[in-house]
Amino acid sequence: MNLQLLMRIYAGLMGVMLLGGLFAPEAMMEGFGMNYTKEVKPVLHFALMSQGLFALLTFFVSSWMADDLQKVAPAFAALSLAPVLMNTYHVVSGVVPLVGAFYVENGIWVAFAAMFFVYSKK
Numbered sequence: 078m079n080l081q082l083l084m085r086i087y088a089g090l091m092g093v094m095l096l097g098g099l100f101a102p103e104a105m106m107e108g109f110g111m112n113y114t115k116e117v118k119p120v121l122h123f124a125l126m127s128q129g130l131f132a133l134l135t136f137f138v139s140s141w142m143a144d145d146l147q148k149v150a151p152a153f154a155a156l157s158l159a160p161v162l163m164n165t166y167h168v169v170s171g172v173v174p175l176v177g178a179f180y181v182e183n184g185i186w187v188a189f190a191a192m193f194f195v196y197s198k199k
Contacts (some may be wrong), residue, residue: 078192078196079196080139080146080147080150080193080196080197081139081140081146081190082144083192083193083196084135084136084138084139084146084153085136085139086134087135087153087157087189088132088133088136088139089132090185090189091128091129091131091132091135092129094128094155095125095128095129098121098124098128099125102118102121106121108176108178109173109174109176109178109179110173110176111173120198126150135153142173146197147196147197147198147199150193150194150196150197151193151194151197153193154190154191154193154194154197155190156188157186157187157189157193158186158187158190160182160186161183161186161187161190162182164179164182164183165183180195184193
């Protein structure tokens with residue numbers, strides 16, 4: 078695997094999560110032990126839009142910088158860890174319960190961070 082493929086997989090995974098939030102927000106939030114209410118809807122839409130924009134940018138960066146992706150890979154490793162820090166803060170502070178989805182999601186982000194780091198060194 079190379080960095081360009083890794084970034085496209087990363088963007089694709091964010092796209093799948095975006096689609097889940099658009100078409101099944103209740104199920105997505107329920108998996109994290111939260112309720113989907115009309116008050117949450119605008120905040121979720123903003124978060125999904127942000128994730129969509131980041132996925133699009135990630136996809137295009139892999140084309141724009143195809144020959145120099147090792148320069149941006151460490152930044153993407155750090156960006157991959159941002160959701161882990163936020164999720165951990167939310168669990169520790171009691172905002173959301175500690176459920177299986179926490180481990181799955183954070184495992185995915187940590188795996189991507191590790192792969193970005195490792196492939197940036199090749």
